[in-house]
Amino acid sequence: MEVRARAPGKIILAGEHAVVHGSAAVAASIGLYTSVSLRLPSSDVDNDDTLTLHLMDVGLEFSWPIGRIKEILPHSVNNDASSPTTCSEETIKFILTVLEDFNIPEANIGIASGVVSFLWLYTSILGNKAAKVIVSSELPLGSGLGSSAAFCVSLSGAMLALSGSVEVDFDQDGWVSFGEKAQQLANKWAFEGEKIIHGKPSGIDNTVSTFGNLIKFKSGALTCIKSNMTLKMLITNTKVGRNTKALVASVAERKKRHPDAMTSVFAAVDFISNEFASIIQSSSNFDDDVTNNEQRISELMEMNQGLLRCMGVSHTSIETVLQTTAKYDLTSKLTGAGGGGCVLTLLPALLSATVIDKVIGELEQDGFQCLVAEIGGNGLEFRFDRRS
Numbered sequence: 001m002e003v004r005a006r007a008p009g010k011i012i013l014a015g016e017h018a019v020v021h022g023s024a025a026v027a028a029s030i031g032l033y034t035s036v037s038l039r040l041p042s043s044d045v046d047n048d049d050t051l052t053l054h055l056m057d058v059g060l061e062f063s064w065p066i067g068r069i070k071e072i073l074p075h076s077v078n079n080d081a082s083s084p085t086t087c088s089e090e091t092i093k094f095i096l097t098v099l100e101d102f103n104i105p106e107a108n109i110g111i112a113s114g115v116v117s118f119l120w121l122y123t124s125i126l127g128n129k130a131a132k133v134i135v136s137s138e139l140p141l142g143s144g145l146g147s148s149a150a151f152c153v154s155l156s157g158a159m160l161a162l163s164g165s166v167e168v169d170f171d172q173d174g175w176v177s178f179g180e181k182a183q184q185l186a187n188k189w190a191f192e193g194e195k196i197i198h199g200k201p202s203g204i205d206n207t208v209s210t211f212g213n214l215i216k217f218k219s220g221a222l223t224c225i226k227s228n229m230t231l232k233m234l235i236t237n238t239k240v241g242r243n244t245k246a247l248v249a250s251v252a253e254r255k256k257r258h259p260d261a262m263t264s265v266f267a268a269v270d271f272i273s274n275e276f277a278s279i280i281q282s283s284s285n286f287d288d289d290v291t292n293n294e295q296r297i298s299e300l301m302e303m304n305q306g307l308l309r310c311m312g313v314s315h316t317s318i319e320t321v322l323q324t325t326a327k328y329d330l331t332s333k334l335t336g337a338g339g340g341g342c343v344l345t346l347l348p349a350l351l352s353a354t355v356i357d358k359v360i361g362e363l364e365q366d367g368f369q370c371l372v373a374e375i376g377g378n379g380l381e382f383r384f385d386r387r388s
């Protein structure tokens with residue numbers, strides 16, 4: 001039996017980092033997906049009693065005899081897919097030492113936390129069944145577009161679909177969404193996976209990846225944003241690698257050193273995100289309103305970027321993108337954890353295609369990679385392959 005699941009990446013329009021400290025943030029799913037194929041052996045011939053994980057994006061394959069899985073993660077014998085649990089620091093460290101056997105190349109060392117996350121989710125949701133799992137993604141990894149959340153959400157979705165603990169319709173054709181209860185459970189499990197990769201995630205990335213669309217998120221609570229404003233954002237990948245866990249920890253350290261100043265910074269971000277959400281929610285399609293709203297959004301993005309600088313998460317590559325887009329009177333801000341990664345540039349509705357092509361040309365000349373992605377599409381979906 002084979003199930004496939006896919007979950008989208010995201011952009012954070014306002015409020016990254018501050019959201020970890022209780023401020024509001026606004027995010028949207030994007031039309032780039034991480035996909036998982038999960039196959040349980042259907043016959044004894046198929047069953048070689050191993051759990052295999054193939055990570056296509058980094059060309060790595062991991063395999064464990066089921067007996068070894070029971071030794072490493074004994075909770076797999078008594079797993080309970082319906083109650084998400086946190087992997088302890090001790091267990092994370094232990095699994096990381098077990099992964100040393102695989103000699104993961106230094107360039108891909110960040111992948112180890114993704115593998116720990118996989119093992120935790122798998123053994124918690126499906127116990128110690130043999131299986132072959134393949135993951136591939138359209139998202140750049142470690143670039144601020146939420147690949148870690150899309151990884152955890154798509155894995156949780158595929159695992160839950162075969163766990164017997166949520167209701168799924170095996171007879172539907174094509175990609176289908178889970179029901180509300182299954183979505184909630186997949187989101188909770190994905191959050192547990194994100195904790196292993198991010199350390200202290202806010203939960204915004206897994207939530208927007210699970211439910212899709214445009215959301216406002218504050219202190220774990222989600223508000224769906226209904227908007228008829230066509231928001232067009234250019235996404236520029238600086239291709240400077242960074243790690244969300246380290247950046248989130250560096251902001252927490254800065255908060256410890258300057259609690260009052262940082263609390264004020266986070267409070268300012270809260271106002272920015274709330275205003276951002278209310279502009280896109282209330283917008284009309286009259287040309288004057290669109291231009292006026294775009295100007296307000298552009299100013300909020302500029303202020304948010306300034307505050308992200310105060311948090312210490314900008315980077316020279318990000319500042320270069322900002323300077324290039326400013327030459328064309330366009331406003332940009334980093335998205336996600338910063339420190340490199342991706343930058344968003346607001347593309348006003350009346351901006352000509354010629355100008356857009358020129359900006360993209362100049363950014364690509366500097367060695368950056370530009371993406372134009374659909375904003376606010378579907379969240380987690382699954383499909384069954386009946387041939388297997």
Ligand SMILES: Nc1ncnc2c1ncn2[C@@H]1O[C@H](COP(=O)(O)OP(=O)(O)O)[C@@H](O)[C@H]1O
Nearest residue numbers: 110111114137142143144145146147148151244
């Ligand atoms: N397709 C994938 N294959 C393997 N690991 C992945 C994949 N997508 C995400 N990951 C895990 O997530 C990590 C990147 O997460 P993170 O630093 O939060 O950046 P972002 O979420 O912005 O892409 C990777 O180092 C890896 O552990």
Ligand SMILES: C[C@@](O)(CCOP(=O)(O)O)CC(=O)O
Nearest residue numbers: 016017144146201202336337
């Ligand atoms: C910095 C943060 O706000 C977003 C991180 O996003 P990403 O992993 O860089 O895609 C952290 C979080 O909210 O968990």
Ligand SMILES: [Mg+2]
Nearest residue numbers: 146148149244
């Ligand atoms: Mg991430």
